[in-house]
Amino acid sequence: MSLQPNAWSHLLAVRTPLPRWLHVGLACLGFAGCVGLYLWAGARPDNNPTFIPPIERIATAAQTILSGPDFWSDVRASFGRVTAGLLLAVLFAVPFGLWIGAFRPIEALTQPVVEFLRYVPVPALIPIVMIFFGIGEGAKIALIFLGTFFQLALMVAEEVRRVPNDLVHAAQTLGASRGEILSLVLFRGALPGILDAVRLCNGWAWSYVVVAEMIAATEGLGFRVLRFYRFIQTPNIFVYLLVLGLIGLALDQLFRACNARLFRWADATRR
Amino acid sequence: MLSLHQLEKTFPARAAAVHAFGPVSLDVAEGEFISLLGPSGCGKSTALYIIAGLEHASRGEVRIDGQAVTGPGPERGMVFQNYTLFPWLTVRENTRFSLQLARNADYTASPAAILSRHARADHLIELLGLEAFAHHHPRALSGGMKQRVAIARALVNRPRLLLMDEPFGALDAQTREELQDLMILLHRYERTTTLFVTHDIEEALFVSSRVVVFSKRPGRIIADIPVPFSSADRTPALKLEPAFIELKRELAGLLRHERADDARRQELLHRLVAHPTPRPPASLSL
């Protein structure tokens, strides 16, 4: 496990694998660096503790928040919205992307439109979503759906296109019908990539839910952050930001772990 | 059994159309093992893809048992030049792929008959020496193993015709010989009519009962030579027999004729010989 002294310079050679312990160590060092930077900025004589509160105050704020009634209902509300919007998007975008990737006429008909729609910034859709869906749960779910559906459909289509044509040919010479090629070859072959695309969309969905909640909501992580701002409760804001980051990190790792576990066969071709 | 009638393929292109091969006419009888030999780029793969139904012919037609071919189908199995195993399926699942397809399902078959088809897949795995790898995914296999699985997968459904496009082209010499022996063995047992594309003369003579030689592009048949050896004769020693070597010489002569040597290249070669590049001084080569 130990490295030769001259191996240190070798570590910076392109694409050299890193020992596990060093990987974890460096990751921790990155976080420690952030904390250090925060402490340093907080200790500067020109710092106003309202801007950069001392860490103890964040810790006490965290204690009060975690034992209070609002926190868990906020998490539950945001989590529910993201899950509902994302599931809906997956449900429709995966078959749609499969068709775009598999059939040229569908690609020609829909891809340019979808490309256009995905570049409409999601926050700009909020007014129109509110006009259509009001300010209830439906509006937030609709916003997440709109924000992820088009992106996901195009990413799925790209993954489907990346399944080698030779595999399609092989399946055809074995007697596969069009439907079987779609389900047994294109979908199966694209599945690891699709899961990865859903992971990315999940990250974006969390941004959208926070934006939506800041505009119209009575609970949720985004709503609460804005409320803390009204009362200039900086420590509380930092607690919620940490929570948002941790949720994102945890879900991302979960998706990666699923992908690695479920699609071990893809290891050699991906990553 | 298989007949090609005035088959021809031209790839349309904006600049200049590529005439890949043809016109080619060929009749293949039941149980024959035919090698298609020809220089690189003469249209062998294209011809095979057309017979498989994966590509359209520009002119002419392909008939199997009198039926015109219009698209791909399970009665024409194919082993490709590249590795085409489904990476998400294990070796065993790959060989059984065709059994799960609706088109190959026989709804009148008894449960015993269905089971026997699965048993056949396992039998082929065994015959091809793959039992130890049955539960591995393709990424854990060597190139030779992958092609064995591809052969088993193509044979499971008992195709009328087996098409092989330089299946051993990417393998090292020893693995290649192993698989050639295997093909001879398989053909003895299965008697599947086979069209085997290769550009290796020895391989063509060793495995097949008839060698069809293509000219350089656009490929046309310039020779159609029966190989007189029985399958019992086909041992490694055969390659040293005078009769074998004589046939090899004949085919090599035909192919040499088809080489794309042009005058410009000849001139360059002569110049190289006349003015050899000076070697670097010995002190530099440390």
Ligand SMILES: Nc1ncnc2c1ncn2[C@@H]1O[C@H](COP(=O)(O)OP(=O)(O)OP(=O)(O)O)[C@@H](O)[C@H]1O
């Ligand atoms: N899709 C295509 N579009 C245009 N030209 C093509 C296409 N496919 C093949 N060709 C051309 O047709 C000719 C025959 O190609 P083919 O792949 O059949 O040759 P081959 O005999 O199999 O060669 P090799 O031994 O190198 O595999 C080549 O000149 C190739 O450039």
Ligand SMILES: [Mg+2]
């Ligand atoms: Mg070829």
